[in-house]
Amino acid sequence: MAAGPPAPEVIDSDMPEPASEFFTDLWKTSISPQLRLEPDVDIHPVEHRLSSEVFQAESGGKSLILRWYPAEEPSRLKSYLEASDVFSDLGLRIPERIGEGSTPQGTWILEKKVEGKSFRDLSGNLEAHSQAAKALALLHSHESRRYGKAGAWKGRYLSVRWKQRFHERWLKIRNLFPELVDAEAETAHWFQDWCDAFAPSRYQLLHGDYHPGNLILGQDGQVVFLDFRSPRYGFGLVEMVEAAHSFCGEEPGDWNSFVPVYLEHRDKNTRDLDAHFATSIHAVFHLRQATDSPILQSG
Known part of the structure; x- marks a missing residue:
């Protein structure tokens, strides 16, 4: 993976947009071997903010969240991790981090959703x-x-x-x-x-x-x-x-x-x-x- 992800194309469709080749390759070469997950999975973008790219990955019957943070500005990743720690300390519902890793192009984080308290559960706190x-x-x-x-x-x-x-x-x-x-x-x-x-x-x-x-x-x-x-x-x-x-x-x-x-x-x-x-x-x-x-x- 010598190059980072290409400029994404906007597709007007009700069908899930497939992830770019960069991210499917990232899954096969880095994420799957490290976490012992299936090498072939369906990965679809959830949202793109330029601070991170968020994907949904289906593996072993489980729906996982893949976040990608480009290497150019590490404060992007730091912001997410700091905020996650704050909410986690409060006992709020946040995704559980099950693995992470880095390449020269950036950092990936793989998460799964867990049950916990919602914001409304803390309305009186x-x-x-x-x-x-x-x-x-x-x-x-x-x-x-x-x-x-x-x-x-x-x-x-x-x-x-x-x-x-x-x-x-x-x-x-x-x-x-x-x-x-x-x-x-x-x-x-x-x-x-x-x-x-x-x-x-x-x-x-x-x-x-x-x-x-x-x-x-x-x-x-x-x-x-x-x-x-x-x-x-x-x-x-x-x-x-x-x-x-x-x-x-x-x-x-x-x-x-x-x-x-x-x-x-x-x-x-x-x-x-x-x-x-x-x-x-x-x-x-x-x-x-x-x-x-x-x-x-x-x-």
Whole structure:
């Protein structure tokens, strides 16, 4: 295996996309001999984030998870392992690591799912809220390093994947904020248009970029989301809202055990990050009349 994985092709199909020859070869030459598994297995991509590639492998009647981390930036792998350790210490349900190894091109990890506690099982555990908020902040703070410089095919491929995942991610927002149903078509148009034009050598972060194109409005004209199209300030904010909602319930006023800890542990090296996130959170929670909550005024 002298070369790393080639640029993946996007295939519009309901059928599982087969893994590239690089990963089937990786399985046969490295993973199978080391772990004494079948050499011939079905491997299909689950998702591709440029930080890692995730596959499902069927071996011996078991469904396994294969993660691949390129060698260029070891912090990508470190982020995943650190977050996994945090959640494992809390007793949450995380995949069990059954083997790992390295090649000059990167590191592979093979996992299997195990039963354990879910996030909701810890809904009343304030220490769990704090630890989970720290872990999420850690992952989001590493985002620029995970993606790094994404020019050439990498940037283009990622923009295509974002387009494909828009409706999946939007569904989560719509479930939390049903008032946004009528904004879906326009938001999708904005998002896809932005992806089509995506060609920077490095992702541009949001620094006071407040203009009409960065706002989504509710039916009554309220500002309900800020710069949804930003890969860091859009999806990162979505994930924070979802996690706080899952841990602490539907009312943002009850999120005191999660949101302040998350904001405190975001990457301090990003200019004005906490202030802009607080502004974004204000915009999101405006729809739920949560602007008087003390945790939303602490940005």
